[in-house]
Amino acid sequence: xxxxxxxxxxxxxxxxxxxxxxxxxxxxxxxxxxxxxxxxxxxxxxxxxxxxxxxxxxxxxxxxxxxxxxxxxxxxxxxxxxxxxxxxxxxxxxxxxxxxxxxxxxxxxxxxxxxxxxxxxxxxxxxxxxxxxxxxxxxxxxxxxxxxxxxxxxxxxxxxxxxxxxxxxxxxxxxxxxxxxxxxxxxxxxxxxxxxxxxxx
Amino acid sequence: xxxxxxxxxxxxxxxxxxxxxxxxxxxxxxxxxxxxxxxxxxxxxxxxxxxxxxxxxxxxxxxxxxxxxxxxxxxxxxxxxxxxxxxxxxxxxxxxxxxxxxxxxxxxxxxxxxxxxxxxxxxxxxxxxxxxxxxxxxxxxxxxxxxxxxxxxxxxxxxxxxxxxxxxxxxxxxxxxxxxxxxxxxxxxxxxxxxxxxxxx
Numbered sequence: 001x002x003x004x005x006x007x008x009x010x011x012x013x014x015x016x017x018x019x020x021x022x023x024x025x026x027x028x029x030x031x032x033x034x035x036x037x038x039x040x041x042x043x044x045x046x047x048x049x050x051x052x053x054x055x056x057x058x059x060x061x062x063x064x065x066x067x068x069x070x071x072x073x074x075x076x077x078x079x080x081x082x083x084x085x086x087x088x089x090x091x092x093x094x095x096x097x098x099x100x101x102x103x104x105x106x107x108x109x110x111x112x113x114x115x116x117x118x119x120x121x122x123x124x125x126x127x128x129x130x131x132x133x134x135x136x137x138x139x140x141x142x143x144x145x146x147x148x149x150x151x152x153x154x155x156x157x158x159x160x161x162x163x164x165x166x167x168x169x170x171x172x173x174x175x176x177x178x179x180x181x182x183x184x185x186x187x188x189x190x191x192x193x194x195x196x197x198x199x200x201x
Numbered sequence: 202x203x204x205x206x207x208x209x210x211x212x213x214x215x216x217x218x219x220x221x222x223x224x225x226x227x228x229x230x231x232x233x234x235x236x237x238x239x240x241x242x243x244x245x246x247x248x249x250x251x252x253x254x255x256x257x258x259x260x261x262x263x264x265x266x267x268x269x270x271x272x273x274x275x276x277x278x279x280x281x282x283x284x285x286x287x288x289x290x291x292x293x294x295x296x297x298x299x300x301x302x303x304x305x306x307x308x309x310x311x312x313x314x315x316x317x318x319x320x321x322x323x324x325x326x327x328x329x330x331x332x333x334x335x336x337x338x339x340x341x342x343x344x345x346x347x348x349x350x351x352x353x354x355x356x357x358x359x360x361x362x363x364x365x366x367x368x369x370x371x372x373x374x375x376x377x378x379x380x381x382x383x384x385x386x387x388x389x390x391x392x393x394x395x396x397x398x399x400x401x402x
Contacts, residue, residue: 004295004298004299005266005295006256006257006266006267006268006272007256007268008249008252008253008256008257008268009253009257009266011249011252011253012249012250012252012253014249015245015246015248015249015250016246016249018242018245018246019231019234019235020230020231020234021227021230021231022231026222028295029221029222030220030221030222030223031253032292033220033221034220034250034253035253035257035266035291035292038253038254038257039254041219042250042251042253042254043254044216044219045216045217045219045247045250046246046247046250046251047216048209048212048213048215048216048217049213049216049235049243049246049247050243050247051209051212051213052209052210052212052213052232052235052236052239052243053239053240053243053244055207055208055209056207056209056210056236056239065206065207065210065236066207067207067208067209071207090236091233091236094205094206094229097205098205
C-alpha cells in the first residue's frame, strides 16, 4: 500500500496548487521546504498573507490597491492632477509605475468590456470614470487597456463616451517591444509600428 | 515618484520570495492572483499551512512525517517488518513510496554525515537505528542515502556499524535513470551501470 503523506500535508499541497503556475510537484517542493523549519517559516508566511487580506482594500478615488481610504498616488499632490491613466486591473498600476514614465493619476476599471461574458459598461467602472472627469480638472485621459480585442473595444467605448468634453483622449502606443527584433515580430505589430511611427525629434 | 505598492503587499511578496525557486516576480504574480478574491483564497491557504504546522510531527519509530505518535507505515502490519530502508530525509519516504517497490519499514536519519559542517554520527539518528535493529527482528537494512560523497560516507559508516550483527546490508542501485540515454550519461554512472550489471533472469 502506497502512503502519500499525512492528510494535512496533502491538504496544504492542494491549497498551494490552486495558485497559478504551481503544479502538484512544485507545491510539494514548497511544502517540503516549509517543513524544514515549520514553526518559523509557516507563521511568517501566513501572517503576511493574513495582514495583506485585512489591510489592502481599493482606493476610493482610483480603485487601485491601497491600505488607506485613498492610495498614496491619489493623495500625492506632486503628481499631475490633470492626466488620468485608465487601466483594467489594480496590478496594471504597479506595472506602469515601474516604468517611471507616468506622473499623473490612475483610474482602475476592474475589467474590460466582454459582452459574451455578460460584462457591459455597467459592470466596470466607466460611470465612476465619467463622474471623476466631470468633477475635476482633467485635461487628458490615457487609455491604457491591453491592445487586444476586449481592451481595444473598451478603449473605443470610453473614447466615444468622452467625446465633446474638450478632453484630450490618447491610447498607449503599440509597436515592437524594447529589445525585440523585427525578424520575430508578428505582421500586425509590425504594421502598427510603421503606421504609428514617430518623427525623429 | 514611483509607487511600488502597499506595505502589506510588499511584505507578502517578501514572505513568498523566501520559498525555493520563487523569485520576486513569481511572488508578485502569486500575490496578484490571491488578491483577485482575497477573502476566499487567502484563508484557504493560511488555514492549510497552519494546520500542517500544528498537525505534522515526526513519527516516534521511523522519524518520518506523521500526524499520530506513529506514522501509518510503522503501524501497518501488512508491511514487511523485517526490512528497514534507511533514508536521509522525511521527504525521501514519499519518493520511495511513490515507486511502489518497497513494502518494508523506514528509518529517517535526519541528515547525512558531513564532518566539515560538524555533523557526525551523534547528530543524525544512527544511535536510534542501532537500537531499533537490536530491539526487533530486522533481517535486511537497505541503505538508501543519495549516491553522492556524504550519502556514500554515511552508508559506509552504517554498514560498518552493522557488521557482525548477522543482518543483510544492501545499498540502492546506481545506474542509468529509466528513460535516460547512454550518450548523455556521465562516465561514473556508466561505470557503475556496467560493474553493477544484473544477470538477465
